[in-house]
Amino acid sequence: MMIRVNNLTKRFGNFTAVDDVSFEIPQGEVFGFVGPNGAGKTTTMRIMATIDEPTSGDIFIDGYSVIDDPEQVRRIMGFMPDQYETYPNMTVWEFMDFYARAYGIRRRERLKRLNAIMEFTALDKLAEKEVNALSKGMRQRLCLGKTLIHDPKVIVMDEPAAGLDPRARIEFRELVDTLAGQGKTFLISSHILTELEEMVDGVAIIEQGQILKTGGIAGIRQELQSFTEIVAAFIGDPAPVERSLLEFPKVERVVVTDHTARFVFNGDAEERAALLKKLCADDRIKITEFTGKVQDLEEIFMKITDGKVQ
Amino acid sequence: MFKISQKFADAFDDFWNPIVVKEMRQALRGRIFPIFFLIMVGVATVAFLMFVAKAESGYQSGRVSGIGKDIFVVLASILMLVSMVVVPLNGARRLAQERAQRSFELLQISTITPHKIVFGKITSCVIELILYFSAMTPFLVLSYMLGGVELPVVLFYIVLIFWGGVASCIIGVTLASYSSPLRMSQAPLALFGGVVIITSIGLIPAMVYSTERFDSSIFEQWEFWTTALSIAVGFVIAGGWATAIAKNPYKFPGANRSTEVRLWAFAMLVAYMVTACGNYLLYARSGYFDKMFFFVIAMSAYPFLFIHSLAFVKESDPLSQRVKRDIRVGRYRNLPFKFAFLPGGLRGFGWLILAILLLLIPFAGSLGWETSRSYSYGERTADLFVPLAIFGHILFWCAVPYLFFRRIFKIEGRDNLLVIVTVGWIVLIHILLGFVSIFTGSDHPMYWSGLFLYGESLDSFYRVGNLAGAILFLPIMVGLVLLAWIVSRLFLDSGEVRDLIRAGRRSLSGTTPDVAHRRSGNPPTE
Numbered sequence: 001m002m003i004r005v006n007n008l009t010k011r012f013g014n015f016t017a018v019d020d021v022s023f024e025i026p027q028g029e030v031f032g033f034v035g036p037n038g039a040g041k042t043t044t045m046r047i048m049a050t051i052d053e054p055t056s057g058d059i060f061i062d063g064y065s066v067i068d069d070p071e072q073v074r075r076i077m078g079f080m081p082d083q084y085e086t087y088p089n090m091t092v093w094e095f096m097d098f099y100a101r102a103y104g105i106r107r108r109e110r111l112k113r114l115n116a117i118m119e120f121t122a123l124d125k126l127a128e129k130e131v132n133a134l135s136k137g138m139r140q141r142l143c144l145g146k147t148l149i150h151d152p153k154v155i156v157m158d159e160p161a162a163g164l165d166p167r168a169r170i171e172f173r174e175l176v177d178t179l180a181g182q183g184k185t186f187l188i189s190s191h192i193l194t195e196l197e198e199m200v201d202g203v204a205i206i207e208q209g210q211i212l213k214t215g216g217i218a219g220i221r222q223e224l225q226s227f228t229e230i231v232a233a234f235i236g237d238p239a240p241v242e243r244s245l246l247e248f249p250k251v252e253r254v255v256v257t258d259h260t261a262r263f264v265f266n267g268d269a270e271e272r273a274a275l276l277k278k279l280c281a282d283d284r285i286k287i288t289e290f291t292g293k294v295q296d297l298e299e300i301f302m303k304i305t306d307g308k309v310q
Numbered sequence: 311m312f313k314i315s316q317k318f319a320d321a322f323d324d325f326w327n328p329i330v331v332k333e334m335r336q337a338l339r340g341r342i343f344p345i346f347f348l349i350m351v352g353v354a355t356v357a358f359l360m361f362v363a364k365a366e367s368g369y370q371s372g373r374v375s376g377i378g379k380d381i382f383v384v385l386a387s388i389l390m391l392v393s394m395v396v397v398p399l400n401g402a403r404r405l406a407q408e409r410a411q412r413s414f415e416l417l418q419i420s421t422i423t424p425h426k427i428v429f430g431k432i433t434s435c436v437i438e439l440i441l442y443f444s445a446m447t448p449f450l451v452l453s454y455m456l457g458g459v460e461l462p463v464v465l466f467y468i469v470l471i472f473w474g475g476v477a478s479c480i481i482g483v484t485l486a487s488y489s490s491p492l493r494m495s496q497a498p499l500a501l502f503g504g505v506v507i508i509t510s511i512g513l514i515p516a517m518v519y520s521t522e523r524f525d526s527s528i529f530e531q532w533e534f535w536t537t538a539l540s541i542a543v544g545f546v547i548a549g550g551w552a553t554a555i556a557k558n559p560y561k562f563p564g565a566n567r568s569t570e571v572r573l574w575a576f577a578m579l580v581a582y583m584v585t586a587c588g589n590y591l592l593y594a595r596s597g598y599f600d601k602m603f604f605f606v607i608a609m610s611a612y613p614f615l616f617i618h619s620l621a622f623v624k625e626s627d628p629l630s631q632r633v634k635r636d637i638r639v640g641r642y643r644n645l646p647f648k649f650a651f652l653p654g655g656l657r658g659f660g661w662l663i664l665a666i667l668l669l670l671i672p673f674a675g676s677l678g679w680e681t682s683r684s685y686s687y688g689e690r691t692a693d694l695f696v697p698l699a700i701f702g703h704i705l706f707w708c709a710v711p712y713l714f715f716r717r718i719f720k721i722e723g724r725d726n727l728l729v730i731v732t733v734g735w736i737v738l739i740h741i742l743l744g745f746v747s748i749f750t751g752s753d754h755p756m757y758w759s760g761l762f763l764y765g766e767s768l769d770s771f772y773r774v775g776n777l778a779g780a781i782l783f784l785p786i787m788v789g790l791v792l793l794a795w796i797v798s799r800l801f802l803d804s805g806e807v808r809d810l811i812r813a814g815r816r817s818l819s820g821t822t823p824d825v826a827h828r829r830s831g832n833p834p835t836e
Contacts, residue, residue: 088335090336
């Protein structure tokens with residue numbers, strides 16, 4: 001496991017921001033960290049990045065403890081905060097050069113990496129521009145460049161797409177995809193769940209400091225999806241379709257129009273196959289499509305978090 | 311040839327601390343440095359021309375009689391203002407701003423060490439100082455050439471002001487590391503700057519103009535050099551200590567790292583430096599150097615005690631465990647501090663402190679009394695330094711025992727409160743008696759403050775070598791502390807206070823963080 005969060009707790013006075021949180025992320029995986037505002041995402045990520053210390057518990061990055069080996073963790077970890085201020089009176093090149101120096105990268109290697117990162121983040125044309133004059137999208141690229149300058153194995157991003165326009169978001173996602181293809185492990189928190197869904201392999205859902213669900217999106221979806229909304233398209237008379245559906249024990253809320261039948265099915269995959277077989281076996285019914293509507297991450301999130309803790 | 315020069319270029323580039331590179335780049339692109347630089351040069355030029363124009367009639371045999379001294383005083387004062395207030399304040403502002411804007415967090419999570427961050431900040435301030443000094447050098451040389459001030463005096467003050475500037479920068483950076491809100495971190499710095507200005511406002515004119523006592527012949531007295539060395543050592547230790555504060559949490563920019571104890575100790579350190587400088591001024595003005603040697607030892611003892619008292623108390627601080635761990639794995643390179651945190655050396659270290667206290671407190675105790683002796687010379691400046699000396703005494707006698715006993719007796723909860731109240735009593739007694747003695751116009755302002763008692767013992771020790779007399783002060787101080795302790799205990803045992811403590815204890819229960827593996831130093835179990 002590249003990231004292992006063990007019983008992490010963080011208290012601020014009487015307030016418990018993170019409450020006994022545990023989850024694991026394998027190497028090379030892009031993992032989403034989802035939760036409403038104040039759920040404890042940023043606190044967890046800040047502890048992971050060795051900025052804050054936990055009250056109890058620990059996080060291990062590639063086997064190194066963030067408490068006992070913060071220096072080792074910093075070598076292999078890149079952290080991109082949700083918001084940051086750039087330094088005044090500094091150009092893009094100087095900003096990147098400063099962080100490269102801060103990571104102890106020697107001159108020749110530094111120049112190579114700077115060129116590569118500037119090209120990768122498309123900041124090479126803005127090298128002489130003052131960092132304070134950059135747009136939000138460019139500032140995010142700058143921060144990503146800073147995060148990548150020491151070639152980290154693990155990249156933690158807190159709300160990286162917040163405030164970006166659609167084009168910048170897509171470009172940013174492409175950068176993440178490219179890096180993920182290079183085997184880097186990502187932990188990304190985001191409020192834009194639909195977008196996150198396209199990037200992540202797994203997800204941890206947190207609310208009020210507690211992990212509600214963790215694992216692969218497909219697994220969670222399967223686990224949570226007790227019913228499926230199914231849409232069946234057909235040609236011919238709708239009456240036999242409606243009758244057949246209503247005869248099947250686990251079918252509910254049937255709505256049949258001219259060529260479409262919508263209904264909720266509470267059965268498992270075997271029973272779903274049996275239903276399809278039954279419909280097809282009837283000579284009066286000519287099925288052209290049979291589709292189950294899959295819950296997206298947003299729906300899963302709403303389902304898990306709604307009223308469970310709050 | 312090309313390869314060698316390339317290698318040299320690489321090595322030269324890699325040599326520089328990243329923080330220094332960044333700060334210099336920002337300073338050169340920014341406005342503050344060029345503006346202050348030009349203002350300083352402009353003011354120096356105007357002052358120089360004004361003095362020369364005014365003294366034109368006194369032109370004698372190729373030299374303008376005596377005006378070099380006046381010009382030097384003005385230039386040195388400007389330089390002092392810039393190096394002890396402007397540069398440190400600007401350095402502190404930059405650091406505080408970075409922390410407030412959270413850009414410091416990004417730096418913190420890089421692999422750069424806190425050591426490099428602190429020294430980078432300080433070094434960039436020092437480079438700025440050098441630039442300011444280099445701009446003033448031609449004017450200072452001219453002031454010497456115009457006559458009235460001797461070259462050793464000029465050189466001495468350049469070194470002194472530079473040294474003071476470096477120390478102020480260190481203190482500025484340290485103070486800026488205490489608090490996240492920008493204003494909060496600058497407030498103590500401004501306060502410190504104010505104290506420095508007030509205490510040093512008369513320093514240069516007083517010393518330069520009293521040529522009967524402070525001409526170059528003073529450099530021939532060994533007491534002068536030991537005093538100067540003492541102050542220099544004080545500043546160096548103060549700087550090291552202040553840096554250690556910044557480094558101490560090992561999460562330097564992290565919030566909530568400025569504990570009450572550290573602030574206490576820091577206040578003591580500042581008090582020490584101010585008191586030492588003040589006493590030095592008084593001695594220089596009075597020409598009263600015969601007891602200086604002991605005085606020097608006393609002054610040097612102050613920061614030494616503070617450092618180790620603090621280190622001792624830090625045992626109760628879980629963060630010290632991290633420093634210990636770093637020592638074990640060889641990351642902590644600073645030997646004096648390494649000594650302070652050697653694993654298993656706590657008990658022995660406690661005895662060491664006790665021994666140091668027994669040996670050096672008599673000398674340290676002489677500070678206030680010696681100041682009072684100078685007071686009897688009727689110097690106006692002495693009035694200013696007597697309260698400062700009292701302040702230094704209060705901090706020394708109250709804070710050090712607090713730090714000391716707190717650890718020895720593992721003071722917690724109610725007992726901790728007891729110690730604090732005791733210390734409060736002592737402070738109150740000192741302040742009241744000090745003011746009473748001053749306002750009653752006693753020849754000896756500290757006569758009734760209790761300080762006189764051991765001061766007198768020391769006096770006999772210095773004069774006739776009566777060691778027993780010098781040691782007498784210890785039972786007196788112990789008696790005072792015990793008395794205050796008993797009174798405090800009676801106070802704390804009263805019903806109302808007892809209830810208050812119980813309520814406080816209940817509210818505190820169960821909030822101890824569970825960081826057992828960190829405190830024990832054992833590796834965590836995965």
